[in-house]
Amino acid sequence: MSEYKNFTMNFGPQHPAAHGVLRLILEMDGEVIRSADPHIGLLHRATEKLAESKPYNQNIGYMDRLDYVSMMCNEHAYVLAIENLLKLDVPERAQYIRVMYDEITRILNHLLWLGAHALDIGAMSVFLYAFREREDLMDCYEAVSGTRMHATYYRPGGVAKDLPTVMPKFMINKNHNLEQIEKLNYNREGTLLDFIDSFVDRFPKNVDEYENLLTENRIWKQRTVGIGVVSPERAVELGFTGPMLRGSGISWDLRKKEPYEVYKKLKFDIPIGTEGDSYDRYLVRIHEMRESANIIKQCCDWLKNDSGNYISSNTKIAPPSRDDMKDNMESLIHHFKLFSEGYCVPEGETYTAVEAPKGEFGVYMISDGANKPYRLKIRAPGFPHLAALNEMSKGHMLSDVVTIIGTQDIVFGEIDR
Amino acid sequence: MNKIKKLVNELVVDYSENDMVTLTVEKTNLKKLLKILKESQDLKFTQLIDLCAVDFIDYGKSEWETKEATSSGYNRGINPQSHSRIDFVNEDEVEEYKLTVVYHLLSMDFNMRIRIKCNLDNDSLIIPSVTEIFASADWYEREAYDLFGVLFEGHNDLRRILTDYGFIGHPFRKKFPLTGNTQVAYDPEQKKVVNQAVDITPRTLVPKVIRKSK
Numbered sequence: 347m348s349e350y351k352n353f354t355m356n357f358g359p360q361h362p363a364a365h366g367v368l369r370l371i372l373e374m375d376g377e378v379i380r381s382a383d384p385h386i387g388l389l390h391r392a393t394e395k396l397a398e399s400k401p402y403n404q405n406i407g408y409m410d411r412l413d414y415v416s417m418m419c420n421e422h423a424y425v426l427a428i429e430n431l432l433k434l435d436v437p438e439r440a441q442y443i444r445v446m447y448d449e450i451t452r453i454l455n456h457l458l459w460l461g462a463h464a465l466d467i468g469a470m471s472v473f474l475y476a477f478r479e480r481e482d483l484m485d486c487y488e489a490v491s492g493t494r495m496h497a498t499y500y501r502p503g504g505v506a507k508d509l510p511t512v513m514p515k516f517m518i519n520k521n522h523n524l525e526q527i528e529k530l531n532y533n534r535e536g537t538l539l540d541f542i543d544s545f546v547d548r549f550p551k552n553v554d555e556y557e558n559l560l561t562e563n564r565i566w567k568q569r570t571v572g573i574g575v576v577s578p579e580r581a582v583e584l585g586f587t588g589p590m591l592r593g594s595g596i597s598w599d600l601r602k603k604e605p606y607e608v609y610k611k612l613k614f615d616i617p618i619g620t621e622g623d624s625y626d627r628y629l630v631r632i633h634e635m636r637e638s639a640n641i642i643k644q645c646c647d648w649l650k651n652d653s654g655n656y657i658s659s660n661t662k663i664a665p666p667s668r669d670d671m672k673d674n675m676e677s678l679i680h681h682f683k684l685f686s687e688g689y690c691v692p693e694g695e696t697y698t699a700v701e702a703p704k705g706e707f708g709v710y711m712i713s714d715g716a717n718k719p720y721r722l723k724i725r726a727p728g729f730p731h732l733a734a735l736n737e738m739s740k741g742h743m744l745s746d747v748v749t750i751i752g753t754q755d756i757v758f759g760e761i762d763r
Numbered sequence: 764m765n766k767i768k769k770l771v772n773e774l775v776v777d778y779s780e781n782d783m784v785t786l787t788v789e790k791t792n793l794k795k796l797l798k799i800l801k802e803s804q805d806l807k808f809t810q811l812i813d814l815c816a817v818d819f820i821d822y823g824k825s826e827w828e829t830k831e832a833t834s835s836g837y838n839r840g841i842n843p844q845s846h847s848r849i850d851f852v853n854e855d856e857v858e859e860y861k862l863t864v865v866y867h868l869l870s871m872d873f874n875m876r877i878r879i880k881c882n883l884d885n886d887s888l889i890i891p892s893v894t895e896i897f898a899s900a901d902w903y904e905r906e907a908y909d910l911f912g913v914l915f916e917g918h919n920d921l922r923r924i925l926t927d928y929g930f931i932g933h934p935f936r937k938k939f940p941l942t943g944n945t946q947v948a949y950d951p952e953q954k955k956v957v958n959q960a961v962d963i964t965p966r967t968l969v970p971k972v973i974r975k976s977k
Contacts, residue, residue, distance in 0.1 A: 387925035392934060399941055401969050430782060582810050582871065585899030596871070603874050690974040693823075696782045697813070697867055697878065708813060710867065714823045715973045723815040725867075733902040762925060 401688030440504030446645035455703035504657030585730030588705025593627035814903035
């Protein structure tokens with residue numbers, strides 16, 4: 347059929363399956379992809395350059411907006427980098443709070459990924475189930491920071507506020523009467539930790555529900571098994587990290603290999619795949635959610651029996667308490683200096699990485715001794731993943747590109763930065 | 764660490780160890796060094812975790828001298844000494860920069876990280892591409908080219924990646940203004956979207972201050 351030849355197709359940037367603003371230029375041979383050229387940068391906000399013009403603490407909020415579905419993990423890498431340069435110790439309570447919120451964030455991220463991925467491949471209901479649980483976790487975010495997503499909760503030296511002793515409740519409104527409200531508030535009577543506890547207790551059953559819908563589902567398997575296969579050697583070569591690497595069977599997780607905070611004291615497993623296809627990566631992420639719930643439970647138990655400091659008492663870096671400021675001149679000066687000029691970080695450089703839900707989220711920070719970072723390079727896990735899209739989708743059908751974008755867990759906030 | 768020293772000693776100009784082993788290398792030896800690090804059975808730095816460029820032109824320059832502030836009242840730190848003070852680049856002026864390319868490698872087998880730095884001299888922005896050694900360098904090099912203008916010799920697809928189609932300049936260099944040089948706006952007379960000179964008033968909210976702790 348010589349009259350047909352390869353043709354070029356534009357996909358996105360406003361396509362619902364493109365997860366944001368991805369533009370793909372696809373070289374097609376009928377339904378088969380010959381090459382895919384992602385055009386990125388449509389969400390480029392020059393976060394790294396902005397950070398160079400602001401004092402350290404004012405950049406924490408920008409980190410939330412990088413990977414906007416795993417907000418606190420991004421903050422974590424950033425504050426850890428500052429702490430490394432300052433050689434600042436973090437109280438144990440703050441470390442537990444951070445680890446707990448990192449894992450809450452991991453579940454948040456994987457739930458969104460699961461819902462969106464399933465939706466892309468044609469399973470509507472998983473999305474609704476996933477968002478039911480996300481809503482509760484968003485409430486946990488809101489309880490500590492006042493915001494559902496862009497929390498800006500971590501600080502160099504700890505976290506901004508201690509965990510609240512009460513959990514906000516639903517109130518009677520025109521849609522819900524007293525009986526319904528009481529039902530909604532059943533696990534909000536105690537503290538935030540009680541609420542998280544009750545969430546973790548029911549969460550494994552929720553994961554079972556998602557698995558019931560997908561794991562043995564014939565359509566789901568047809569759409570994911572054998573799609574986007576990456577061999578372990580190739581995954582390393584392409585710079586893969588996180589579930590993308592573990593799906594290919596390499597047991598590499600920074601929480602185990604370079605344990606930061608209190609991960610050393612916690613018990614959890616690292617799931618790995620065998621085939622390196624989209625289905626394995628799905629199983630890895632599902633299992634990670636269960637492990638995260640496990641970690642949250644351990645943190646919860648520890649935090650319930652502790653009343654330590656939630657932020658470093660070094661008032662050169664962390665703000666002094668309100669009470670101190672009322673009758674202590676020194677504290678007042680520290681407070682003024684911190685919120686006007688910020689603090690100066692000693693000259694040096696550091697590469698600090700955390701295991702974010704999508705993979706290794708690294709921060710390369712250079713300080714020349716000023717109150718602003720001299721250079722901040724953010725190593726986003728999604729960037730090398732998307733770079734491999736061409737290789738992963740070659741020879742697959744057009745509809746499989748959607749699966750592959752989904753399985754890579756692409757979020758443009760971090761890729762375009 | 765001794766293993767690294769023994770293997771690459773004659774190739775590197777500087778060796779230091781802070782948060783991780785940091786090697787500085789001439790660009791002529793760069794590919795050779797990376798190849799050894801990757802292929803050596805004792806090191807196996809098989810993954811290029813990150814590649815980025817850094818512009819060191821303003822390193823150690825503060826925007827606000829506090830000495831004068833106490834003797835003659837406070838200024839607002841708005842002397843155009845460094846980058847965040849917006850300073851429109853005159854087109855005839857030669858743009859100043861002092862670039863370094865930084866590579867971060869990871870060895871999963873030995874759980875080690877290493878940083879390699881390669882300084883660029885000012886008259887040539889060309890550095891050999893490492894795409895044939897590490898496949899993941901592809902996009903990272905495109906990014907460093909886009910944002911800093913580093914030219915990677917041997918990269919077979921060196922296009923801009925993050926900035927807009929038709930963008931002019933390399934925005935992450937320190938002398939590039941934070942607000943950019945142009946903005947897009949709708950021109951009602953021409954009835955189309957046009958590029959025009961940016962009209963944001965430049966401000967420094969918090970000046971950059973360097974204080975050495977005692």
